[in-house]
Amino acid sequence: xxxxxxxxxxxxxxxGINLPFIYDSYDRGRMIDGFFTTxxxxxxxxxFSVIIGIIGAWLQNSPLKWTRRIVNGYIQLFRNTPxxxxxxxxxxxxxxxxxxxxxxxxxxxxILGGFTWAVISLSFFAGAYNVEIFRSGIEAVPDSTxxxxxxxxxxxxxxxxxxxxxxxxxxxxPALNNNLVNLVxxxxxxxxxxxxxxxYEANQIWSxxxxxxxxxxxxxxxxxxxxxxxxWGMNRWERALxxxxxGA
Amino acid sequence: xxxxNNNVLPVMMAPRNRQTDPFRLKAWHGVVLASxVVLASxxxxxxxxPTRASxxxxxxxxxxxxxxxxxxxxxxxxxAMAVGTITGAALGLGQISLNGWVRKFAWITTQFFRNAPWLxxxxxxxxxxxxxxxxxxxxxxxxDWLKAIFGLSLPVMANVSEIVRGGVISLPSGxxxxxxxLAFSRTQVLWRIILPQCVKxxxxxxxxxxxxxxxxxVLASxVxxxxxxxxxxxALAAEGGRTDLLIxxxxxxxxxxxxxxxxxxxxxxxxxKKFAVIN
Amino acid sequence: MAWSExxxxxxxxxxxxxxxxxxxxxxxxxxxxxxxxxxxxxxxGSGKSTLIRCVNALNDIQQxxxxxxxxxxNDHNLDKLELRKKVGMVFQQYNLxxxxxxxxxxxxxxxxxxxxxxxxxxxxxxxxxxxxxxEGKEESYPGELSGGQQQRVAIARSLAMNPDVMLFDEVTAAxxxxxxxxxxxxxxxxxxxxxxxxxxxxEMAFAREIADHIYFTDRGVIVEHGPPDTFFDDAKDPRxxxxxxxxx
Numbered sequence: 001x002x003x004x005x006x007x008x009x010x011x012x013x014x015x016g017i018n019l020p021f022i023y024d025s026y027d028r029g030r031m032i033d034g035f036f037t038t039x040x041x042x043x044x045x046x047x048f049s050v051i052i053g054i055i056g057a058w059l060q061n062s063p064l065k066w067t068r069r070i071v072n073g074y075i076q077l078f079r080n081t082p083x084x085x086x087x088x089x090x091x092x093x094x095x096x097x098x099x100x101x102x103x104x105x106x107x108x109x110x111i112l113g114g115f116t117w118a119v120i121s122l123s124f125f126a127g128a129y130n131v132e133i134f135r136s137g138i139e140a141v142p143d144s145t146x147x148x149x150x151x152x153x154x155x156x157x158x159x160x161x162x163x164x165x166x167x168x169x170x171x172x173x174p175a176l177n178n179n180l181v182n183l184v185x186x187x188x189x190x191x192x193x194x195x196x197x198x199x200y201e202a203n204q205i206w207s208x209x210x211x212x213x214x215x216x217x218x219x220x221x222x223x224x225x226x227x228x229x230x231x232w233g234m235n236r237w238e239r240a241l242x243x244x245x246x247g248a
Numbered sequence: 249x250x251x252x253n254n255n256v257l258p259v260m261m262a263p264r265n266r267q268t269d270p271f272r273l274k275a276w277h278g279v280v281l282a283s284x285v286v287l288a289s290x291x292x293x294x295x296x297x298p299t300r301a302s303x304x305x306x307x308x309x310x311x312x313x314x315x316x317x318x319x320x321x322x323x324x325x326x327x328a329m330a331v332g333t334i335t336g337a338a339l340g341l342g343q344i345s346l347n348g349w350v351r352k353f354a355w356i357t358t359q360f361f362r363n364a365p366w367l368x369x370x371x372x373x374x375x376x377x378x379x380x381x382x383x384x385x386x387x388x389x390x391x392d393w394l395k396a397i398f399g400l401s402l403p404v405m406a407n408v409s410e411i412v413r414g415g416v417i418s419l420p421s422g423x424x425x426x427x428x429x430l431a432f433s434r435t436q437v438l439w440r441i442i443l444p445q446c447v448k449x450x451x452x453x454x455x456x457x458x459x460x461x462x463x464x465x466v467l468a469s470x471v472x473x474x475x476x477x478x479x480x481x482x483a484l485a486a487e488g489g490r491t492d493l494l495i496x497x498x499x500x501x502x503x504x505x506x507x508x509x510x511x512x513x514x515x516x517x518x519x520x521k522k523f524a525v526i527n
Numbered sequence: 528m529a530w531s532e533x534x535x536x537x538x539x540x541x542x543x544x545x546x547x548x549x550x551x552x553x554x555x556x557x558x559x560x561x562x563x564x565x566x567x568x569x570x571x572g573s574g575k576s577t578l579i580r581c582v583n584a585l586n587d588i589q590q591x592x593x594x595x596x597x598x599x600x601n602d603h604n605l606d607k608l609e610l611r612k613k614v615g616m617v618f619q620q621y622n623l624x625x626x627x628x629x630x631x632x633x634x635x636x637x638x639x640x641x642x643x644x645x646x647x648x649x650x651x652x653x654x655x656x657x658x659x660x661x662e663g664k665e666e667s668y669p670g671e672l673s674g675g676q677q678q679r680v681a682i683a684r685s686l687a688m689n690p691d692v693m694l695f696d697e698v699t700a701a702x703x704x705x706x707x708x709x710x711x712x713x714x715x716x717x718x719x720x721x722x723x724x725x726x727x728x729x730e731m732a733f734a735r736e737i738a739d740h741i742y743f744t745d746r747g748v749i750v751e752h753g754p755p756d757t758f759f760d761d762a763k764d765p766r767x768x769x770x771x772x773x774x775x
Contacts, residue, residue: 148622153611245670
């Protein structure tokens with residue numbers, strides 16, 4: 001590892017290509033922190049957006065007209081407005097309405113930080129897509145299959161747990177994975193409210209070292225690889241879950 | 249073993265982008281949205297000092313400027329879409345080229361720009377393009393907004409490339425075979441037989457992409473282009489950072505994008521349904 | 528009133544069933560004794576499928592009575608699960624669970640509904656697979672099987688619940704002609720074993736061969752019924768004569 005760090009230093013000295021996130025331990029720490037913040041943000045948002053999707057799909061089947069309308073209104077609002085403005089709206093507009101708390105240093109700080117607001121905003125954004133995805137999956141399970149389970153004496157819970165969900169899940173997996181990949185890319189928006197994710201840390205580094213070109217190319221490659229691994233993993237997962245003779 | 253068509257299980261239907269309870273935009277929805285804005289601002293409104301202008305007066309005062317900003321967003325989106333569509337169509341045709349190297353190059357380029365976050369690509373264009381280009385004695389300045397258009401057209405290009413490839417491979421191979429057996433050249437088959445049929449299929453995802461692009465134009469505010477979001481920030485600063493103005497101003501930005509993008513989304517769904525019936 | 532084996536296993540009295548304003552069944556009555564095989568024939572849309580779907584409460588009833596082993600089906604407090612343990616059903620479109628293998632399809636209901644021991648259920652399932660002549664297909668998914676094979680798995684799946692009555696709803700209508708016979712053979716063996724069966728079918732020769740009693744329905748009423756020989760050779764009602772004339 002040391003040799004690799006040294007190589008980056010030599011590279012800088014000899015060619016001027018400056019990669020401080022390799023040879024400089026402080027910048028390296030920032031970059032690693034940024035990477036894990038991006039991963040953490042993605043995973044937490046993924047979790048909540050799926051929960052929102054499941055609850056929303058369930059509410060969309062509500063017999064109450066207004067419940068369905070509110071869910072539809074939520075979907076349309078979040079799908080047809082810029083996610084960045086949504087984030088600003090949550091962070092600045094709603095964030096300032098909330099009470100402040102006293103921090104350890106005696107100063108005032110908002111009760112919810114940038115990271116939390118990014119989680120809330122991005123989860124609602126991705127969740128709006130997930131509601132539609134889950135609903136279409138549940139609709140794609142034919143009534144006749146459910147009926148066969150009924151005729152065998154399955155309870156409603158068993159039908160939902162052992163028939164509807166496993167089938168719906170396989171139908172929606174490609175769309176869900178696609179949305180997850182988009183979510184990971186969308187976490188870069190958290191940069192705008194100074195959440196120290198990967199892009200933000202890269203910006204810090206290029207501001208200190210004046211090496212925009214290197215950092216920019218590094219960012220592109222990092223996201224290319226990160227998203228590429230994700231897509232590859234998802235495709236493998238889809239294939240592993242594929243039932244012979246089922247689906248196209 | 250032979251299988252009848254009805255062995256194909258109905259569950260393999262692709263997820264439909266259909267709504268059981270269509271929620272269409274009607275005039276009164278605007279009223280509802282506006283009243284949400286009003287209601288949401290009441291807590292801030294109550295705390296307001298009487299000497300200052302009410303927040304709606306402020307909003308109305310800034311509205312012309314903000315709307316100009318929005319027009320700029322639309323201009324950026326249309327320009328980036330045009331550039332992205334032309335380059336993306338070329339790249340997409342490259343992906344179905346008979347030449348293996350062209351195909352590989354087009355594929356890797358597409359994947360590269362598709363996997364990168366839009367914001368990173370925008371930064372890439374902002375920071376790495378020069379502020380002017382010299383060709384001999386001719387100096388072409390590259391203002392920020394032009395760079396933003398270029399930056400946003402990169403992901404559009406990659407996505408259009410995928411739409412074109414997807415549209416072409418979605419056609420049954422019988423179309424190729426039938427046309428080739430009539431001794432059409434490959435170019436003729438592609439331009440006269442295949443692409444005209446694909447355009448219909450490609451239109452809904454293309455419109456969807458335009459909608460996403462339009463919403464992404466606000467990213468240009470992060471790099472300082474004077475579009476609607478930037479102007480909103482400046483207006484808020486000019487009013488002395490009054491916190492009660494945040495909700496109405498941001499709501500106004502959201503509303504403008506909603507009014508523009510929602511009809512596109514509805515139209516897209518309608519086209520999808522229509523083409524689904526034809527095909 | 529306790530039910531005993533000399534009383535009808537299924538007793539239908541003046542059954543009425545409507546879908547909205549459309550009355551599909553207009554006063555149907557029939558008795559099915561234990562071990563009896565009853566075939567219901569008639570033109571499309573005559574309500575025959577609806578009739579047998581009412582027997583295991585997949586469709587609810589507006590008026591009249593269905594007693595299954597003395598248990599009233601037209602009852603709001605009916606324990607549908609108990610009813611369905613007694614009444615097995617096979618569908619036109621097989622309706623196997625596509626995400627489970629043939630063996631798993633058969634084992635699922637005994638495990639989940641009857642909560643039987645897994646080792647015993649598996650033993651039973653393998654016997655049933657053998658009974659419907661599908662040895663070697665235990666681990667195949669429904670999508671990998673032909674229609675006839677799927678339908679035989681579906682029959683085995685119902686038998687695994689050890690029902691007292693089996694309902695067959697046009698089980699050969701969706702099959703390739705060359706696979707119809709293998710399914711009919713499975714049903715015939717079942718009938719010979721003494722299973723009480725109610726079949727809706729278009730296979731007239733088959734009906735004549737295995738049925739103890741034939742019912743001809745048209746426009747929601749039973750037009751004519753009788754033992755197969757009398758029914759096919761000596762039909763009285765002009766509608767029956769016309770129908771048989773078209774079919775035979």
